[in-house]
Amino acid sequence: MSHHKLEVRNLHFSYPDGYVAVKNISFTIHHGESVGIIGANGAGKSTLLMLLMGVIFPDNGEVLVGDVIVTKKTLPMIRQRLGMVFQNPDDQLFMTTVYDDVAFGPRNYKLSEKDVEGRVAKALELVGIAHLKDRAPFKLSGGEKRSAAIATILAMQPDVLIMDEPTSALDPKSRRRVMSLLKSFEHTKIITSHDLDMMFETCKRIIVIKEGEVAADGTTAEILTNVELLERCGLELPLSFQNCPICGASKK
Amino acid sequence: MTNVINSLYNMRLLDDLARKETSIHKLHPLVKLITTVVYLSVVVSFGRYEIGSLLPFVFYPMLIIVLAELPATPILKRILLVEPLIIGIGILNPLFDQHTVLFFGMVISRGWVTFLSIFIKCGLTVAASILLIATTGMERLAIALRMIKIPKIFVLQLLLTYRYITVLIEEIYGMTRAYSLRSPGQKGIHIRVWGSFAGQLILRTFDRAQWVYQSMSLRGFTGEYNTGDVPKVKFKDIVYLVAWSLFFIIARIFNIPMLIGLLVTGVIK
Numbered sequence: 252m253s254h255h256k257l258e259v260r261n262l263h264f265s266y267p268d269g270y271v272a273v274k275n276i277s278f279t280i281h282h283g284e285s286v287g288i289i290g291a292n293g294a295g296k297s298t299l300l301m302l303l304m305g306v307i308f309p310d311n312g313e314v315l316v317g318d319v320i321v322t323k324k325t326l327p328m329i330r331q332r333l334g335m336v337f338q339n340p341d342d343q344l345f346m347t348t349v350y351d352d353v354a355f356g357p358r359n360y361k362l363s364e365k366d367v368e369g370r371v372a373k374a375l376e377l378v379g380i381a382h383l384k385d386r387a388p389f390k391l392s393g394g395e396k397r398s399a400a401i402a403t404i405l406a407m408q409p410d411v412l413i414m415d416e417p418t419s420a421l422d423p424k425s426r427r428r429v430m431s432l433l434k435s436f437e438h439t440k441i442i443t444s445h446d447l448d449m450m451f452e453t454c455k456r457i458i459v460i461k462e463g464e465v466a467a468d469g470t471t472a473e474i475l476t477n478v479e480l481l482e483r484c485g486l487e488l489p490l491s492f493q494n495c496p497i498c499g500a501s502k503k
Numbered sequence: 504m505t506n507v508i509n510s511l512y513n514m515r516l517l518d519d520l521a522r523k524e525t526s527i528h529k530l531h532p533l534v535k536l537i538t539t540v541v542y543l544s545v546v547v548s549f550g551r552y553e554i555g556s557l558l559p560f561v562f563y564p565m566l567i568i569v570l571a572e573l574p575a576t577p578i579l580k581r582i583l584l585v586e587p588l589i590i591g592i593g594i595l596n597p598l599f600d601q602h603t604v605l606f607f608g609m610v611i612s613r614g615w616v617t618f619l620s621i622f623i624k625c626g627l628t629v630a631a632s633i634l635l636i637a638t639t640g641m642e643r644l645a646i647a648l649r650m651i652k653i654p655k656i657f658v659l660q661l662l663l664t665y666r667y668i669t670v671l672i673e674e675i676y677g678m679t680r681a682y683s684l685r686s687p688g689q690k691g692i693h694i695r696v697w698g699s700f701a702g703q704l705i706l707r708t709f710d711r712a713q714w715v716y717q718s719m720s721l722r723g724f725t726g727e728y729n730t731g732d733v734p735k736v737k738f739k740d741i742v743y744l745v746a747w748s749l750f751f752i753i754a755r756i757f758n759i760p761m762l763i764g765l766l767v768t769g770v771i772k
Contacts, residue, residue: 304721306717306720306721327723327725330720330721330722330723331723334721335721337714337718339714341673342711342714342715342717342718343718345666345715345718345719346642347518347521347522347640347641347642348522351642351730351731354731355719355722355724355729356722356723358729358730358731359722359723359724359725359727359729360723361729364731364732367731385522387515387518387519389515389669403722404722407722407723
């Protein structure tokens with residue numbers, strides 16, 4: 252695993268209809284950091300992720316992976332190092348078997364079929380679904396699909412894992428499983444979610460986005476306990492920090 | 504609405520069947536592709552009035568269904584799906600071609616013979632194509648097509664269209680469900696909303712297709728659909744190809760049912 256950082260410099264992006272989604276965002280993420288990006292709906296989180304991955308390109312500013320700027324030319328190299336798990340696993344799983352889906356990325360990088368097999372086995376083992384390798388993705392449950400989608404990215408052995416809402420639409424047990432999976436990864440992680448309790452457990456650092464700008468950037472403990480900041484940004488305290496719903500007693 | 508979901512499962516049935524591991528499934532995809540092409544060419548090469556000689560060709564799909572352990576009913580259903588089209592094409596033949604012929608002791612219009620011949624040919628060719636997919640799978644079929652130098656772009660188009668159909672069906676399912684839940688007592692979709700329904704559907708599938716494409720390109724997709732190692736053609740693959748091709752050619756040259764008939768009547772005499 253390389254020890255490179257991910258740097259975002261004065262990023263600015265507007266959609267063709269003129270809507271400015273990202274305004275002058277800058278931050279640096281170092282190797283091994285786990286960073287949560289939070290914000291209300293429409294704050295610009297998903298656009299920011301798309302900019303990081305080079306799916307869209309900024310009007311101004313740049314994204315650097317290590318010392319390499321994300322441009323059309325550098326995309327193949329960048330995408331080998333950044334792996335993104337989509338919010339909807341159905342968008343990510345399109346082959347006829349889980350195995351072929353997980354093998355899709357490594358095969359695109361022209362690895363030998365023996366290496367591909369090794370990587371697929373390892374990735375499926377890591378997310379705990381080795382027994383599902385010959386199943387058709389559409390027949391899996393929500394939690395299994397999510398694990399398979401994560402495996403498709405792990406098989407590419409990226410340096411940085413980017414996840415859009417990894418715990419959305421999961422039942423409590425599957426959510427807990429995905430969370431412990433996330434905690435076990437040593438990759439650099441960038442996670443966006445509205446599940447602030449999950450963020451509290453899996454991320455060390457939080458960046459709050461409000462109307463396309465960075466509203467705050469600090470440690471998780473500092474940000475997720477700041478009621479005033481969270482409310483200003485259309486969020487609220489993680490559920491586990493809120494008062495008891497029955498007796499109203501404060502947990503603080 | 505259940506129809507939509509059924510068709511989704513039906514579509515994927517061929518993928519499921521292709522994952523079996525029988526001796527037929529294990530054959531090299533190229534060999535199966537060529538055998539099917541030979542079969543199709545030979546079957547369509549028969550003249551309009553040669554029904555009897557077509558009969559030995561039923562043997563091929565039947566044997567494949569048995570050897571590949573495929574369920575016969577769903578495959579027959581798929582063949583029948585195409586037949587109405589053929590009936591539409593051939594039904595006017597009896598009107599145009601009114602010469603009479605003796606057919607199994609009955610005097611009928613020659614048009615009926617040509618109609619029956621089209622009907623049988625269609626059944627056989629569709630069966631062979633379905634069996635090719637059900638025993639090979641789209642991905643491995645793509646490998647075979649690339650091996651015979653079909654341009655990359657066409658193969659990719661074929662594979663992605665095949666995948667895209669399921670995306671389209673899923674979107675139709677989502678939309679019809681949302682529609683029917685808010686329109687109690689209504690059958691189907693009202694004609695007034697057909698326009699916006701179709702428009703929405705196309706926008707939604709574009710959107711989905713774009714997500715799928717993005718997820719593919721984020722995993723290094725650059726236009727080449729890599730489906731793993733290409734297996735080597737083995738001796739048994741060649742035997743399979745040669746044996747079937749010989750059978751097809753012999754059955755093309757000699758009218759086997761007539762020969763058997765002659766043999767039997769000769770023995771009786």
